[in-house]
Amino acid sequence: MNKSEKNDYAKAFIIPQKYENIINPKAALKIGTIFNDLYKPYKAYDKKY
Structure with a gap:
């Protein structure tokens, strides 16, 4: 197992x-x-330009 496989990439809190x-x-x-x-x-609106 290499170093990147041991570490977590991110954790959600x-x-x-x-x-x-x-x-x-x-x-x-x-x-x-x-x-x-x-x-x-x-909300729907009319585009007047």
């Missing part, structure tokens, strides 16, 4: 959090997230 503001599963599949706080839909 994720703080445990409570799941809050959860969307129901059907709606979550439609919008792409189960977390209501992360849902930021794009």
